[in-house]
Amino acid sequence: MKKRRSFRRDLSDSLAPMSDTLRFESKRRPGPGVFERRSVLDYWKISSSFCSRRFGCGGQIVGHTRCKESMHQADCDVMILGAGASGLMCAAVAAARGRKTLVLDHADVFARKVRISGGGRCNFTNLRASAEDYVCGNPHFPKSALARFTPADAVELLRGLELPAHEEEGGKIFCESAEQTAEALLGRARRAGARLLGGAAIQAARRDGNVFRVDTSVGSFRASSLVLALGGPAWPQIGATAFGCKIARSFGLGVTQFRPGLAPFIADGDFRKLCRELSGVSLPARVAEPHAAEGGLLFTHSGLSGPAALDASLSWREGRAVVLDLAPDVDLAEKIDQNPRRSIKNILAQVLPKRLASLLCEAYGWDGVGADLSKKRLEAIEGRLHGFSFTPAKTAGWPQAEAALGGVDVGALSSKTMGAKDVPGLYCIGELLDVTGRVGGFNLQWAWSSGAAAGEVA
Numbered sequence: 001m002k003k004r005r006s007f008r009r010d011l012s013d014s015l016a017p018m019s020d021t022l023r024f025e026s027k028r029r030p031g032p033g034v035f036e037r038r039s040v041l042d043y044w045k046i047s048s049s050f051c052s053r054r055f056g057c058g059g060q061i062v063g064h065t066r067c068k069e070s071m072h073q074a075d076c077d078v079m080i081l082g083a084g085a086s087g088l089m090c091a092a093v094a095a096a097r098g099r100k101t102l103v104l105d106h107a108d109v110f111a112r113k114v115r116i117s118g119g120g121r122c123n124f125t126n127l128r129a130s131a132e133d134y135v136c137g138n139p140h141f142p143k144s145a146l147a148r149f150t151p152a153d154a155v156e157l158l159r160g161l162e163l164p165a166h167e168e169e170g171g172k173i174f175c176e177s178a179e180q181t182a183e184a185l186l187g188r189a190r191r192a193g194a195r196l197l198g199g200a201a202i203q204a205a206r207r208d209g210n211v212f213r214v215d216t217s218v219g220s221f222r223a224s225s226l227v228l229a230l231g232g233p234a235w236p237q238i239g240a241t242a243f244g245c246k247i248a249r250s251f252g253l254g255v256t257q258f259r260p261g262l263a264p265f266i267a268d269g270d271f272r273k274l275c276r277e278l279s280g281v282s283l284p285a286r287v288a289e290p291h292a293a294e295g296g297l298l299f300t301h302s303g304l305s306g307p308a309a310l311d312a313s314l315s316w317r318e319g320r321a322v323v324l325d326l327a328p329d330v331d332l333a334e335k336i337d338q339n340p341r342r343s344i345k346n347i348l349a350q351v352l353p354k355r356l357a358s359l360l361c362e363a364y365g366w367d368g369v370g371a372d373l374s375k376k377r378l379e380a381i382e383g384r385l386h387g388f389s390f391t392p393a394k395t396a397g398w399p400q401a402e403a404a405l406g407g408v409d410v411g412a413l414s415s416k417t418m419g420a421k422d423v424p425g426l427y428c429i430g431e432l433l434d435v436t437g438r439v440g441g442f443n444l445q446w447a448w449s450s451g452a453a454a455g456e457v458a
């Protein structure tokens with residue numbers, strides 16, 4: 001309880017007004033979230049400014065004994081690789097603790113996944129998030145971080161950032177603008193004192209004595225703590241890579257190969273034809289196989305999408321069937337009793353989108369008046385309606401996957417701090433870990449929770 005109170009204070013500290021010494025970050029910004037490429041020399045200017053803020057050395061970082069000593073030969077205390085959701089959260093929390101924090105990213109536009117999240121509205125969290133909403137090598141692993149930075153904390157963070165948000169079905173918290181949300185998170189990290197450097201492609205990282213050394217396309221940097229927040233390869237078109245796993249492996253951490261998660265299903269054969277004809281039709285559905293899930297289902301020109309299908313993709317494997325209830329909680333016999341002389345097609349059109357009802361009747365030869373159906377026939381129709389089964393050919397893969405399954409093996413990490421058990425000072429957070437949430441704000445909540453956990457101790 002005591003811990004949580006101090007954590008809240010850290011967050012509000014990070015909302016303190018921007019100090020003069022940090023204003024360099026905002027000079028000549030070409031557009032929202034776009035940062036100038038900086039040379040190593042520029043970086044040192046930044047360091048000087050930073051140093052002047054912390055130690056009053058007047059911007060003369062080089063040769064200033066106190067600064068040198070305080071930095072233990074490192075350029076900063078905490079170096080975070082990746083300026084995405086988890087990296088920015090970690091940066092704000094670490095910097096608010098007074099840690100000299102540097103965030104490096106190869107992109108010039110930071111937090112790009114946040115900017116496209118939730119179809120441009122950013123499903124920031126889910127009030128019902130718990131460890132059960134995640135696929136993870138150790139199902140207990142997400143518990144500690146989720147309990148320390150909860151969905152309620154995420155909502156409080158939104159309030160602190162003065163971002164309008166509202167709750168939707170299933171506890172989903174949506175912002176009004178994902179772009180605005182990303183900008184607010186960047187501002188928060190900067191105001192807390194973190195420095196962000198774009199255009200810095202990470203090349204390698206290693207331990208050099210008691211500091212970590214990271215080589216990038218714009219020079220090498222050293223820090224006493226290193227946080228890997230490099231995400232996963234979902235949506236490579238916005239700069240997402242699997243590079244974080246390579247770095248993690250170089251430190252001896254175990255890695256499970258990444259696979260696309262939360263991806264639409266691609267159908268083939270007759271079912272693909274049916275999907276094409278129904279393209280754009282959506283309905284609420286319940287998934288029975290490969291695991292229980294529910295939500296909207298959307299027919300696309302190539303298969304099935306929508307939250308229910310994306311969720312199902314988390315545990316689907318090639319060759320397995322997906323079983324759906326197309327009319328959850330509908331009792332067809334009762335519907336027929338209410339209108340016994342209606343055709344089965346019209347009765348189905350009451351409980352399903354019209355085009356779907358009509359195509360199902362055509363495909364399976366369902367016709368005639370409801371009351372005239374034999375018991376066996378009615379059972380067969382009900383069986384299809386509540387247990388509609390199809391075997392996808394594949395998923396749409398990385399370009400349309402909203403998450404990466406697999407990643408850094410959580411067995412090598414502390415669930416409280418995200419720190420590597422065998423490499424003191426090394427932390428892994430966010431999507432890079434083998435922790436993947438369902439559709440509905442769970443993945444961003446994991447980014448906030450894991451980022452805050454590392455930021456509190458790194």
Ligand SMILES: Cc1cc2nc3c(=O)[nH]c(=O)nc-3n(C[C@H](O)[C@H](O)[C@H](O)COP(=O)(O)OP(=O)(O)OC[C@H]3O[C@@H](n4cnc5c(N)ncnc54)[C@H](O)[C@@H]3O)c2cc1C
Binds near residue numbers: 104119229240
């Ligand atoms: C289309 C889409 C919509 C989504 N919508 C939602 C939603 O509404 N709600 C939700 O909860 N989740 C959503 N997600 C998932 C969520 O966005 C991610 O889980 C979350 O952003 C992961 O955060 P992260 O910090 O771990 O990784 P990222 O946000 O991916 O950040 C990783 C950073 O590392 C940088 N990087 C990668 N490789 C290198 C390298 N070699 N050198 C330097 N930098 C590098 C990248 O540029 C990036 O900035 C969505 C995902 C997608 C793709």
